Amino acid sequence: MQLGKPTHVPHAGGILKNYINGAFTCGERYFDNINPVNGQVINRVCEASQAQVDAAVQAAKTALTGCWQQLSVEERCAILHRVADGIEARFEEFVAAEMADTGKSLTQAQTIDIPRAAANFRAFADAVKSQSAECFHTDTPDGRGALNYSVNKPIGVVAVIAPWNLPLLLLTWKLAPALATGNTVVIKPSEETPATATLLAEVMDAVGVPAGVFNLVHGFGDNSTGAMLTQHSQIDAVTFTGESRTGSAIMRAASAGVKSLSFELGGKNAALIFADCDFEAAVAGTRRSVFTNGGQVCLCTERVYVERSIFDRFVAAMKEQAEAIKIGWPTELDTDMGPLISHKHRDKVLSYIAAAKADGAKVICGGGVPSFGDERDLGAFVEPSIFTGLSESSQLQRQEVFGPICHITPFDSEEEAVALANDSDYGLAATVWTQDLSRGHRVAQQMDVGVAWVNSWYLRDLRTPFGGIKLSGVGREGGMHSLSFYSEPMNICIKL
Ligand code: NAD
Ligand code: 6OD
Numbered sequence: 001m002q003l004g005k006p007t008h009v010p011h012a013g014g015i016l017k018n019y020i021n022g023a024f025t026c027g028e029r030y031f032d033n034i035n036p037v038n039g040q041v042i043n044r045v046c047e048a049s050q051a052q053v054d055a056a057v058q059a060a061k062t063a064l065t066g067c068w069q070q071l072s073v074e075e076r077c078a079i080l081h082r083v084a085d086g087i088e089a090r091f092e093e094f095v096a097a098e099m100a101d102t103g104k105s106l107t108q109a110q111t112i113d114i115p116r117a118a119a120n121f122r123a124f125a126d127a128v129k130s131q132s133a134e135c136f137h138t139d140t141p142d143g144r145g146a147l148n149y150s151v152n153k154p155i156g157v158v159a160v161i162a163p164w165n166l167p168l169l170l171l172t173w174k175l176a177p178a179l180a181t182g183n184t185v186v187i188k189p190s191e192e193t194p195a196t197a198t199l200l201a202e203v204m205d206a207v208g209v210p211a212g213v214f215n216l217v218h219g220f221g222d223n224s225t226g227a228m229l230t231q232h233s234q235i236d237a238v239t240f241t242g243e244s245r246t247g248s249a250i251m252r253a254a255s256a257g258v259k260s261l262s263f264e265l266g267g268k269n270a271a272l273i274f275a276d277c278d279f280e281a282a283v284a285g286t287r288r289s290v291f292t293n294g295g296q297v298c299l300c301t302e303r304v305y306v307e308r309s310i311f312d313r314f315v316a317a318m319k320e321q322a323e324a325i326k327i328g329w330p331t332e333l334d335t336d337m338g339p340l341i342s343h344k345h346r347d348k349v350l351s352y353i354a355a356a357k358a359d360g361a362k363v364i365c366g367g368g369v370p371s372f373g374d375e376r377d378l379g380a381f382v383e384p385s386i387f388t389g390l391s392e393s394s395q396l397q398r399q400e401v402f403g404p405i406c407h408i409t410p411f412d413s414e415e416e417a418v419a420l421a422n423d424s425d426y427g428l429a430a431t432v433w434t435q436d437l438s439r440g441h442r443v444a445q446q447m448d449v450g451v452a453w454v455n456s457w458y459l460r461d462l463r464t465p466f467g468g469i470k471l472s473g474v475g476r477e478g479g480m481h482s483l484s485f486y487s488e489p490m491n492i493c494i495k496l
Contacts (some may be wrong), residue, residue, distance in 0.1 A: 006108055007038055007101045009042060009195075010093045013164075016045045016194045019201035021059035022211025025053055029071040029221075035332060036103040036339040039378040047489035048217035053186070056215035060184035061101040061234050061443055067180050069154065072194075079209055080125035080180055084118040084433050096166060097195035097293035099330045103379065104293055106331055113169050117196075120172040120202030123462040124482065128180040129325050131483045134471060140495070147494045149432035155180035155260055156236030159229040161250070163242040164341050165192035165402075166295040168200065174262075177482035181212065186215045186235070188225050189307040190242075192341050208235040229256050229363045237261070239485070244400075244426075244471040251474075262419060262475040262485050264467060267298045267428030271457075272412075272443060273314060274434040274488060275307040280431055282433035282457065285312065286406075288322040289431055289457035291384050292394040294337050295404040298472075299429040299451075299458055302401055304408040305420050311410040315388060318408065319365045322384040325404075339380040346380040349403035353385060356396040361387040361407070392423060398428065414443065422448045427469035450476070 016033065017024040029047040034040070048056070067318075068076070086354070087094060095109045104113065114170055135149040159179045162171040171189060178185050189197035204214045219225030230238050230253040234302045238262035240250055242267040254261055273282050273288060291299040304316045330338040353367055365384030371377060385406045390396055396407055411417040421430055430447040432454045434440050444452040450468040453459060463479035475485060 002177070007308040008093070010097045010197065010199060010344045011043050011097075012100070013041050016043055016198045016218065018046055018048045018056070019049040019205070019214070019216040020052060021054045021215065022205065025052065029464045031191065032318075033101065035100050036342055036380040038375040039343070041102050042195070043357060046220040048225050050228055053217050053225055053232065056217050057157060057184045057229075057232050057234045059212035060186055061098075063210060064156060064184045066212070067210040068184050070098070070212045076180065076182065077125035077129060078314070079207065080121045080176065082207040083203055084121040084125075085208065086207045087114065087121070087200070090199065090203065094168065094196055094199055096120075097199055098193075099338075100169065100342060101193040101195045102164065103330050104332060105335045105338055107258065107335075108293060109330075113166055115174040116167040117200075119174040120169070121464070124176040124180040125437060127463070127479055128483055130481070131181070131487070138493070143191050144443065144496045146496055148491060149321050150489040150491055152181070152483075153486055153490050155486060157234060158183045158185050158186040158237045158486065159232070159235045159237065160185055160217070161229065161240045161242065162187065162189050162224055164190035164192035165293060165298070168196040170241045170264075171197060172200070174241070174477065175214075178239065178475070178486045181483055181486040183237075184213045186217060186229060186231060187477070188219065191218070191220045193205045219276060222249075228260075229255060231256070235256055235259060237486070239356070239477075240264070246477055247474070260485070264298065264413075264477070264479060265391055265428075265471060265473045266402075266426060267468065267472055268303060268398070268400050268424045268426040269299060269431075269449070270305060270424070270428045271431040272302040272417045272421055272433065273304065273306040273310070273431075274417075274436070274439065275309045275337045276435050276439070277433035278435055279313070279317075280457070283317045283432065285322060285431065285455070285457050286318065290406045291322065291325055291337060292403050292458070294340055294382070296341060296402050297458070300402075301457070302406055303397060303421070303424075303430060305411050306404050306408055308412055309415070311408075312429065315364060315386070315408050318386055321435045322365050322386055325384045327381060328376070339376075341380065342381055343380050345402070346382055349382055349401055349447070352396055352399070352401045352403070352405065354392065356387050356390060356407070358395070359390055359394045361394075361396065362389040363406070364388055366404070392420065394429055398425070399486070412492065414439065418443060422446070425470055429453070429468075430471035
């Protein structure tokens, strides 16, 4: 992989098409794909019609038994490794497209987003080869017994609906295991980030993924391709990453067909900083967990709880760190943070800042919009912002903001810290900073979340269970958990 400044945004000034049954197709309606750095149109996107969604689903249905399931696991996995190779071969184009759509920094796109997309294909292509089946010997009255065993079958046609924050990473995190286990798919990327999904379709085409196995439809959620997929009678499962409210809407839409569902939803994640932590590591780790991707990662910390004896020192250190974050052109190697995804999202984040101020929050730093004196002033930037002084019932402490923001609150005991962290409608992730190993285990295990990190953040192993509780999700993916969601075990009983 080459690291450097990408110079060319693929399809700039052109059209991003749907990919249905092995062919790139336009349609009647188009929407603009906007660069959030300066508000300029990057390219136009074909919104798929109902007829195109139907065609995509039908193609997937036909390809399911027509070709994909006829391949051996080895053959399917070899194709998925070729997809990973194809992403790596066009690495710079993927990086440039992801940066243009999201405004995320070059460093992040090069070190997290695009490498993880290739890694997702490799991980699940390899994992599926070790998928286990069950086998039991069952006693029978005649004494001869029976052999019960299970075979893993694909669920069928899977709709993969993805968000905009880590577009290709999160799309492929669900797409790769769905394909590895023998399903065929119709994917719908976010309307905010259509580019890398389109490049992925080009890779699928180039490496010989059979027509109909992978289909891409562009569009919006409500009254558009998202809703068409979740309501479609021939879709067997919906795997979704996005807002908790959207998850509820999809659950309602999918209920008529009793479809299998896997949801990764929002978070309001806490960091617990104990006085016995490695102070410098805790500050650096919390800076990362709050501000990575402009706070637009579902795992980002928005609530920081700090033991009172180090509270003032910690707040001062975080202020220094936040003020040192370089906001600017995503293409520059020393840029830490680009804009938010859109002006609409920035308005939402600014409304939380206004509410926090109205609730009496003390602004430690940020709280506004930076000024550059150039075209970036037309972008969707927000300053890294830190607040203190709010009650736990304030809007900022209850609702997911999804921006470069945190609130810091002091605590006096371990019990209080655990209670504060768990007092949330969400339950996705938590971080615990302490050098007391026993406390690390003890506190982590008491967190009401799907994943707790001790002395780190977003350290991922793709074999581990990943998902949330409460409003943060339904089900688990990762390693065997993904294989299990995307397969239906069937029982075969042989009378001996
Ligand atoms: P979103 O829910 O607005 O949109 C996600 C996707 O769903 C998009 O493709 C959108 O077009 C589609 N969609 C919207 N309404 C739909 C409907 N009624 N039917 C079908 N599809 C519909 O989310 P977003 O704004 O793109 O992403 C940000 C949110 O995602 C945040 O809440 C964040 O926490 C969450 N998220 C969670 C995780 C996780 O792993 N838990 C990961 C990433 C993002
Ligand atoms: O790393 C992952 O596998 C994952 N699902 C991350 C989710 C990030 C949310 O924005």
